[in-house]
Amino acid sequence: MYKIIEKKVLSENVKQMTIQAPLVAGKAQPGQFIILRIDEKGERIPLTIADFDRKSGTITIIFLEVGKTTQQLGTLNVGDVIENFVGPLGMPSEVKKYGTVVCIGGGVGIAPLYPVVKALREAGNYVISILGAKTQNLLILEKEIQLYSNEFYITTDDGSKGQKGFVSDVLKQVIDKKGTINMVMAIGPIIMMKVVSDVTRKYNIKTLVSLNPIMIDGTGMCGGCRVSVDGKTKFACVDGPEFDGLKVDYDNLMLRNRRFVHEEGAACKLVGVVQ
């Protein structure tokens, strides 16, 4: 059993929780994730480690309420327990000194971006961050990420904050202005990572993305999380979740992530939530 010791509402449907999990906290690295199961009947879902504290033995997760499990999780409060919480899973981010890096976060992808931004800055990189969301209310962790960024940009689809448009528009401007960019890291909706990779491919910039396929065990046993990278099948839970963005088959990932839409909808109706 893993106890919730802190809870915050970050935006409309985005919640942050700090969970007591000393063994996971002892090993966690930026880029890794956990898998949790709320109770005996629950589904196993992966969430990125947004922050960790080895001293207090805690892990912070930030999640967008999209379906049955994330909404149910959102109803839990400080003092409640989660039945299973396993990690840290996956390979850590490739954190090193690249030079000038652009970190792009979209929607709830901003959460997993945060520890990477922090680590890249601490490794001596010049960090340019671009955060994007549909609208102002959905932006999270602005202050935290800005703190670790040398340059900081915001875009919203509706122009309610920062530049109106997409993160890729700002990325193009930044590339044109800076000349050399040594690495681009993008975490967010699949379509965003695809568009970002289309841009960086033209300039031949190393691009890392963090993929979010449907998972079950997280140990390489089921193959449900497989993604196609450079024409080869990889398991995101053990080989990833970070991959070379220029080589990922995003269309296949989008298709595979919609495999259970019908069933997921049914699960939500049952608990009376709207998806």
Added chain:
Amino acid sequence: MSVRKTKYEMPEQDPKERIHNFKEVPYGYSKETAIEEAKRCLQCKNKPCMKGCPVEIDIPGFISCIASGDFEKAAEVIKAKNNLPAVSGRVCPYESQCEGECTIKKIGEPVGIGRLERFIADYERVKGAKIPQKVTSSEKKVAVVGAGPAGLTCAGDLAKMGHTVTVFEALHGPGGVLMYGIPEFRLPKKIVNAEVDYIKKLGVDIRYDMVIGKTITVEELFKEYDAVFVGTGAGLPNWLNIPGENLDGVYSANEFLTRINLMRAYEFPTYDTPIKMGKIVATFGAGNVAMDCARTALRLGAEKSYILYRRTEAEMPARIEEIHHAKQEGVEFKLLTNPLRFIGDVQGHLVEVEYQKMQLGEPDDSGRRRPVPIPGSEEKIHIDTALIAIGQSPNPLIPKSMKGLTLGKHGNIVTDDDGKTSIPGLFAGGDIATGAATVILAMGAGKRAARTIDAYVKAKK
């Protein structure tokens, strides 16, 4: 007196009914039938059947107890060697193990050793299993990684020898393949749970959510434990490596079975994990895993459930009983076929498989005749779900995270017959050492390793 040449039948659920439920297929022997079957045993002095049992059960010993009606004593004889008899009595490939060596095979069907073992295990479980008296603690601590049959057997035996044993399991429950792979209708989960409870009552502590190599490393375990046993199984699914394998509708057997068994997707939405099943399902492969997939598909409402296999029935690796049950239930076998590619519709949903007809040629390394393609024999059939059940490789998590560990060419941990690896104090057994094999071989390996570990920790000062 002449011996009856055939085994007494074990009653089972009508195939027409059972394809609509997940209840167990065979019902097991009644007391009377068990006694009659036990009386078929000749009590051979040289006990040939025992040579076929990896966990060394005194087979004529427990059978003679049944024949005389002393079921409790029979249970004691079995439990002296086997911690999981209700499991092995159900899924052990006894035809090629103990029963394969039975003297009566010369004149007819062997004694139904597996069925009798199952009968006794069930009898004892209903009555409540006796827990052997604790021996004095050795003050030695052993870590066991993986709660599959290899790990559980090793842990149970070490506890009986007086050692303090902790099992570390990556998933949220025990059993390994017994829980996530083998379906409810073949091995009810409450039976696995009852046997795991017995192991816990022996004093074994099982800790879940522990991915060794990630949450804790083996090196860290050595700081706290005198020895480590690795029984992490062969969890890594193999692929056909043909075009279209990532289409929507193509599952590995492991994903399909894990969703249904461990996560109980067949009770969705009471349980949260979904499964999406089509109407026309093709399973690739012909081992136990494939039979489980094809039969599970029927129970989830498939109108057609095919098995596509490159060779013929004679080469199928599945237990005879599984093939028999699959046929009874209406699984359709397309033999001597080799898939070439999966074809999707414009949205990427699986709609067809193209395959080629094969014929048997010269024998290969394994002695089985090698299938060779017949040119120009390509055909397509409409399917909407494909289940890939062509085997699993050893789980790479621990092998990859350890320096100095000798690995075999399939990524398996190399051990000697007693479970020793290239690292002192590190032992391994089961599918992680042999590659995907059987429950009873995993249990046998766990048992031999327990003896080796016992000697090792006692010699350590």
